[in-house]
Amino acid sequence: MNGADRGSEPEWPVRRGPNGAETNTTVVDRGGRRISPVFIALGVLLLLLLGLWLFTTTRNEDQDKLINPSTETSSASDPDKLCSKKATYDLIKRELFRRAAQVRGSDQAAFDRLSSYATLRMENPVMESEDSGTGAVNCSGSLSLDLPPGVAVVGGRRTVSAEVDYSVQQATDNSGPVVLLRNADPIITPLATLARIAEPAAQPASPDANVVSPADPLAPQPEAQPAAPMAPQSEPRAVNTRPSFDCGNAGTRGEIAVCSDAGLATLDRKMAAQFNRALGIAGPNERSILQRTRARFLSYRDSCQTNGCIADAYRGRMREISDIMAGRWQPSR
Amino acid sequence: MSEPVLATRGLKRSFTQGDVTIEVLRGVDLEVAPGEIVALLGPSGSGKSTLLQAVGLLEGGFEGSIRLAGQEAAELDDDGRTRLRRELLGFVYQFHHLLPEFNALENVVLPQLVRDADPGAARARAEQLLGALGLSQRLEHRPSKLSGGEQQRVAVARALANKPPLVLADEPTGNLDENTADKVLAEFLGLVRGEGSAALVATHNERLAAKMDRVVRLHEGHLD
Secondary structure, three states, X not given: OOHHHOOOOOOOOOOEOOOXXXXXXXXXXXXXXEEOXXXXXXXXXXXXXXXXXXXXXXXXXXXXXXXXXXXXXXXXXXXXXXXXXXXXXXXXXXXXXXXHHHHHOOOHHHHHHHHHHOEEEEEEEEEEEEOOOOOOEEEEEEEXXXXXXXXXEHHHEOEEEEEEEEEEEEOOOOOOEEEEEEOOHHHHHHHXXXXXXXXXXXXXXXXXXXXXXXXXXXXXXXXXXXXXOOOOOOOOOOOOOOOOOOHHHOOOHHHHHHHOOHHHHHHHHXXXXXXXXXXXXXXXXXXXXXXXXXXXXXXXXXXXXXXXXXXXXXXXHHHHHHHHHHOOOOOOO | OOOOOEEEEEEEEEEEEOOEEEEEEEEEEEEEOOOOEEEEEOOOOOOHHHHHHHHOOOXXXXXXXXXXXXXXXXXXXXXXXXXXXXXXXXXXXXXOOOXXXXXXXXXXXXXXXXXOOOHHHHHXXXXXXXXXXXXXXXOOOOHHHOOHHHHHHHHHHHHHOOOOOEEEEEOOOOOOOHXXXXXXXXXXXXXXXHHOOEEEEEEOOHHHHOOOOEEEEEXXXXXX
């Protein structure tokens, strides 16, 4: 502190130390004037009161509550995340097992129990649309269901997969979110054939094993047995804004648009993955149709004037690929 | 006379689009006797598929009575209707709807395992049906590796796998060329007769309908 700046005697009492020097409790403002500690205290008090007022008027009364993920409600502000929530996947898994048990007509309890041990993986979950009337969020994705050891479906398979559509919305009685599944028969029907299979002798569990699987999940279990931890389920992949192709070579209007929009890039990756998967199992006829319709899709996509049009083109193409592989495709479409 | 495997009385179904209500079925009375093969003839859009959806217990929203092997469907809950479908009905659609990740044999074994059949017996039954349809060399092929006619033959075998008293077929050869359609239909009818099942077969084709035991025509929501 430069004493020359003080100029004259202060206008307010100055606390002095035992040696008569000013203590450092006095503050000098930029204009060189000293500010009273009383004013500072009043200022701090005012700030505290202002903060308290803001805190009590803007906070959500539920924000401190622990919310069960399974009862999370649809987030109107970010509905697309609903498509890839673990809670949504849990609902889908339970619904798959519930419907399989219904088709089978027996073993509802065993199917319910198995639901906890199975693992659901969803690749490329995408929000297709949102129904403003019902609040339903319509999604699609590539679903794989891995069954626990000791059980299998027809052919001894322990994984069943399908491209599925699903909607998430609040139950009409407001009891929480519910899931409606479409195109899930390729999973539900085989799942209804679930049966025990002979397994190799169980190996001792590693000490750090974090998933517990019963030797026979279909066997009756005591009520008090703690539930096995839910196997980890796939969460949406890390955000990847790149499409399936090299944006360095983007030339058409559609390619440039896809390279400029993360949502379109996601749709492009999803469609490309589905297309390549389909080509891998397609017969000559399906392969021919897949290739033939690809040119038409690209031509249509590149003629789009808006990103919405491009997104619709991708969704339509994904449905078309599903139809081709399911034998539902018709040339007139 | 034995009890009909299917009997409908006053079956009605309407759809509302905006302010317009379309009455597709306006009171359909139909009986199918055990072992009888009935052609449900009508042009596209006449309501054939809607009628099959109703008697297949695949959709709600209908008025009237549907009795399958004497059981009134309206008196059953969801589980009861599913049980009835599983035990009494087989389905063949215009598009095969086979499960793409499973081979031909597995697609035919699958509905039997749903009914808790012994896996060995289910496999033997599937091989027998597929063999009768000329697919012995195609058992391990996935649907995508089969021709259209072969896919539809697998679908026929799947529908008959559980020896259902009634097979519902919606334009079962509608997706095939005429020559293949004739062959597949002949095989289908031969197999249904051989199994002693009844069938209700929707078609718009008079020539194909004439190959069946009886023809009923759906016209303006009624059976003529």
